[in-house]
Amino acid sequence: MLRLDGVSKIYRVGAFGGRELRAVSGVSFDVNPGEVVSLIGESGSGKSTLGRMVLRLTPASEGTITFDGTDVSAIRSRKAYYRQVQGVFQDPFSCYNPVFKADRVFAMIKQEYFPEMGRAEWRDRVESSLDGVRLDPGQVLGKYPHQLSGGQLQRMLIARALMLDIRLLVADEIISMLDASTRIDVLNLLGDLRARGLGILFVTHDLSLGNYVSDRTVVLRRGRIAEMGPTDRVFGNPLHPYTRTLLDSVPRLHTKWADEEPAAGQTPCPFHDRAPDTPVRSDLAEAEKEHYVACAGSGACPAAKETA
Template sequence: MLRLDQVSKTFRLGAFGSRELTAVKDVSLTVEPGEVVSLIGESGSGKTTIGRMVLGLASPNKGRVTFDGVQVSGLRGRALHGYHRQVQGVFQDPFSTFNPVFKADRVFALVRDGFFRSVPAAQWRQRVETALHGVRLEPADVLDKYPHQLSGGQLQRMLIARALLLDIRLLVADEIISMLDASTRIDVLNLLGELKSSGLGVLFVTHDLALGTYISDRTVILRAGEVVEAGPTETVFTNPSHEYTRNLLAAVPHLHRRWDEPVK
């Protein structure tokens, strides 16, 4: 379904673009229907840049991003519009996605204006309520409310419901639970697991190794824009082959050990 082949992305820096920053270098990965692929790396490793290229928000300088064999960076106009009916992204901070001046369900109205203008109002309301039930939200609890009246978990699930209204096939989930409390994180992860079982492919972008292991089928470890390790999640986490992965795993706090106890 989704394929990245030797993808690289560089940015020009400085007043006259005299310096060059390589954000992503020769990255290859795939995401199949009904599969969750975790893209794990520290800040600045290129995770979000990869997500932006998958969503068509940035173009690679080298390599190809393809969806069903069609190159994403070449899509324009109606073709790009059609692509976004199948591929959507949900990002880290749900509060920044919503305009505090408008009610939160305006995100659904924007989807209707962009993709379903011919759908009657009553039918659209039913679609919205069905999508909300699909992310375990009661319409009466969130519709006609302003963003400040809702929790971060509710807002994040509303954004996932917005994506589901388009009947998408791939979701780019970029740090979508890093700003949520622990109990809400599990709710959102379990929701992604349910969507995966219905055939949705998910590119799960995170810096948190523990969260990356929870639902992912395969894991890709990034360091400074390059893939240092990739494979089935269980293999990557139980028998890592790269020193960087081993160091990351060693740095994860353990609940059974205090910080001042020596590592055995």
């Protein structure tokens, strides 16, 4: 369905744009129907930039992004593309105008995509969409944003996206501002949507959430893929030092700082230690079936130092 092939994003920075900043460099992965793919990494790793490129909010500098085999940059009608691909972002409050009632986000969809639909039919469609995200229409319709919780506002945005019968949802940090009890509701909602065949690109810096919801995980470091594969393999057998560092940084509920063991010593780089006939995908080596890892880099990889 969605495929990224060698995608890069380069910004011109400095005085008169004299220098280049590579926010994303040579990223390749795909998202299939009924699959959740998590983009995981620290702030500044390129996660949101990739999401914005998929949503055509910013163009790719290099590489291609295709949807059903069609280059998204060549799709002339943005409206046709957004009927199938929608995004929901981190801060639900910023998506609403505080002087208008919250359900105005649905009115904007009607004006753009369903101008000829009758009022009664439209209200039934809105209420059905809200039921699909576990919201009571009577409790949220006609309310101002400040009268609703962050979880309610976020689910209304998801309901708005679903009114277009979309096939791909870009979920960019959609639960980072929600409390713990509301987070699980939104995550379970995403699980239900996946079961209905919706593909989801789940952008997060929270590893526990990515592990909970995703089928495959892409770990980004400085705009490049450090590790990629089925979530259980990436989390169960992390091979890149950066992935191990991220996992070691996750707080454990029943562990105190004072009880933590010191980090293990550096292990050889699996990129260089692969068997000679192991396939290489771009700058990623297949360390095990469908589990790809990048070189650890000259600062951490003994093999890289030897070949430098």
